[in-house]
Amino acid sequence: MHELSGPWLVALLLGSLLLVAGSAWPCRTWGRRWWALGMGGALLAVCVPLLRDALAAGGAALADPADPMRAMGRAPLLQVDVLSAILLPFSLLIFLATVGLTPRAALARPTVRRQSVGLVLLLLALSTRDPVVWTISWAGSIGVLLLELRGLAGGRPLRIAAAYLLPSVVALAVGLGLLAHSPRDSVGHAAGIVLVALAVMIRKGIFPLHSWVPEVFEHGRLSAVSSFCAPQLGAWVAVAVLVPEGSRSVLAVVAGLSILTAVYGALATLSQVSARRALGWLFVSQSALVLAGIQSDAINGLAGGLSVWLSSGLAFSGLALALTLLEARRGALRLDRLNGGYERMPLLAATFLTLGLACVGFPGTFGFVAQELLVSGVTEQFPHVGFLVVVASALTAIAVLRMYFSLFCGPDPGRLPLRLGRRELFFLVALAALTVSTGLAPGPLVSSRTAAAAELLKVRAAERAPASAPRDRPATASSR
């Protein structure tokens, strides 16, 4: 295996551990915030050479020269490739936006520490192909979410989330174990794929295992819930395990359910009264589109799915955080009335609309680029249900505009001052600008996703080669 030009992965993980340690230090809220932002920015800088190395390597996986397992004479634990390299800064951007935009009252010491722990677990999962580490990260991030939900709404969101997410840990652990120890085309291998698929479907909120998502959005801390959902760890496991090793029938079933979930989520978003619950359903719809694209056999569809993952993840985070800012000033918000106040927060309104439209793929945003690729790929492969992607996109756009009108338009409430602070302005505008700039100049991102898609399809084709043909079995999730 080739190596990175420096110990970037180890630096990233050690830096994130330092972030956790520092966030536990007793200090004022602004100190905690700026510590987290500063460390997050530094970690983002570490991603630059890492990204450069991964893109230069084409599709090859790169190990870290300082990998501790190598010092023990074993196979490297940490690795990065063109697929995961972009997901590391993507996760950091979500973390930075979350910390930057969470209102002061919600940024208690345990919250920052838990967010930091969640970041460590996510970066660890993205930096490896080891199923044990994945399982630990999966379980740990769920544990962080459950801790965030403790004591809210009489324990309802905690019970519901636990009822869905804890079995996903078991399913993932057993599934990955079966895949690691069962020969291909055996019953154990097939069972392992089904269990991993179930775990992914629970995590990503795919019908019929989706009900926990709107509940935790409605009753949980929005910043914590969105930082758990937006990176879409389930999508990572899907591309690393299901795509190369899943049978066509399993992938077709997952894709079909995902497309139906996208439409179902979009319809549900339209009928919501609670802004938070509407956001939850919007996530269900967008998350399903990602999974539908990932199951595609066509390079443009797969690249589209990988691109929707990035665009919807960032845009959705921004949308959720914008709603957090609104709620901090206005309290809980209903969509069956006009909440008003546009004239006093035009920038928040404009960025909310921009991020919402990026979620649904409007021209001028990276979401448009991603959706174009996704729609063309998915409809080629699944022509009868593929057009439902178009329907889902249309419905979610109507839902986003409805949310925008309800949340910002109407008579001026004339109560509290609504102006944003400089920090809030900076992060909101930066998120919107990132979405628009990558939409206007999508070449580098699309090229990286296309290269990742090509590599995934190559691995899949090699895995599906006839058993009689001599096979140089590439490294996949279960064998790396």
Place this chain on the structure above:
Amino acid sequence: MSGEGPMIALVWAGLFCPAALVAVLFAVTATGRRLPESVVGALTGLAMASAALLFGLALTLRLLDPSTPVLLDFGDWFSAGDGAFSVRLLADEMSLAFAVGTSLTCGVVSAFSRRYLHKEPGYHRYFTLFAVFATGTLMVVLAGTVEVLFAGWELLGLSSALLVGFFHERSAPLDNAMRVFAVYRISDAAMLSAAVLAHHFLGRGGLMASVVDPGGGGLAGLSPAAATAIAGLLVVAAAGKCAQLPLSGWLPRAMEGPTPSSAVYYGALSVHAGAYLLLRASPVLEQAPLVRGLLVAMGAFSALYATLVGRVQTDIKSALAFASLTQVSLILVEIGLGWYRLAVLHIAGHACLRLLQFLRAPSVLHDHHLAESAFGGHFAPSGSHLERLVPAGARSWLYRFALERAYVDAGIERVVVGPVLRGAAWLDACEHRLCDRVAGRAARSGSDEPRGNGDA
């Protein structure tokens, strides 16, 4: 070829003018500041005038040098395998003439808007959306690929909906804006589906290649079923934009927006976008006689509907909206019958007349009094020929029928929208019951009031 370089530069620069205006106005919004009204108005006028001049020069170049390539290729914006977004613009006589007309119309309306919206709190917002509209319309007019057409189509629709909801302190404009947007999204979905099908059956750029060279054989391999499907979806897309039955309910509702935007959208430009789309897609349309027949029928019924309903309107803008719908429907009939040149002339004449009427709408009573003063008395009432044609017993029924707009909106609410929303609400209730069971409670905890836990 000698003329290609200058043509590319002129067309690109012309399209860049409104796009740059959008970027400038958005950038100013991002800083949280507002430019003075005079600066915004001047920038808009400058952008539109520049675009009109540049497209005029391009049209002159095309007329002087017919060998200049019609399809201008700017390369791939992005690509992934078979999926690619090529940026190609069409620079034939029709598209350049429409581009000049669009720029001039936008320039006239922006000059009107500077005065009409003076001191209006949403002045900056209006011109930002206006610039988005101008960019989108030019993209539709000049599109050399279905993807560019679709991008412009969506920008047009979004800016239209946001301008209908311009007076957003009141609920009625926002409700109407949602309805307009919902119909536009149906149109967008049909447009995107047509683009996907065209890509599948005709390959990359196949649809626009048939526009550029209808006899070039690009459609030779297209089966009747495929042609019917593509043409049918394009007609649905056009029907949404042109407010054809049964998607006509949004047009009078769109009159909630400021008068200048009503003029440019529903008098001059946006309402003709569907007709323009079908004109460009006429080679495909000619391969689908069934769709052409349906187009003629749809246009004819819509024209009859609009002329009836328009006669019972009591405000000038609604009356003009239905008059506009009548003419647009007739244009679609002309396209369905293959009378393309007549349709182009009809579009040009109708756009100019309706733009003038809309811009004069706020002064219609004043104009009427001036005209009667000059005439020396009241004008004779018109429409009495209809009273001779329609039996007395049917007149009141017809009046009620027209007043209720043929019950189309009510029908769609009852048959489509209502059941869908009730179904969604029922499913949400099922979700709540399921979560109640999972959470171990007999009923949902707390009140129905949405809670903002932890972050507020």
